[in-house]
Amino acid sequence: MAIGWYIVPYKRDTRFVRPVRYPAIDDYTDQIVAAGGQWAETEILGNRCIVKVRAPAAVLTALSSVYKRLPKDRLNDSLSDLPAAVKQALKEEVLDQGYTLAEIRARFGDDLGAYTLRDLLRFMATRRRKPRYDEETDTIHVDGEIQVCRSVESVDAEVV
Helix, strand or coil: CEEEEEEEEEEEECCCCCCEEEEHHHHHHHHHHHCCCEEEEEEECCCEEEEEEEECHHHHHHHHCCCEECCCCCCCCECCCCCHHHHHHHHHHHHHHCCCHHHHHHHHCCCHHHCEHHHHHHHHCCCEECCEEECCCCEEECCCCEECCCCHHHHHHHCC
C-alpha cells in the first residue's frame, strides 16, 4: 500500500431535506476500501480539506488525476528538493485557500524549501470557516466564524 496526501474540495449533497457538504474524496470511498485502503481528512479554508489516503499505487494515481496530490508523502519530508515551480504552485494553492501573501511570508519567508510537508499542512490547517446554508438562494456559503481544524497529526495517525 502507498500513501498520498491530497487537497480535495467539498461537494454538495442534496439527498437530504437540507443540502450538506461532504469531502469529494468520499465519492471514491468504495474503490479505496475495496482495495484494502482508507482515508481521513481535516477541513481547511477555501471549502477544501487535506486528505491522507492509503491505497494501492494504482488507486492513488487515479485520485491524482482528479485531485491535487501533494508532492511529498510523509509529514517529515523536506520540501527543499522541490523545483521552484512546484513550490510556487504550493504557495498559490495556499493563497487560493484564502490566506494572504503576508501570512505566508510571515510563516515561511520567501522559500518553502526550508520546511517540511508537516509545516506546510499545519499552516493550511490553521483555520477554517463555519459553513451555513442560505435557504432563500439554496446555497451553502463557507464564510462563517473562524473555527479550529482537526490536527494534521490526527489525520496522519488515523491512516497508517
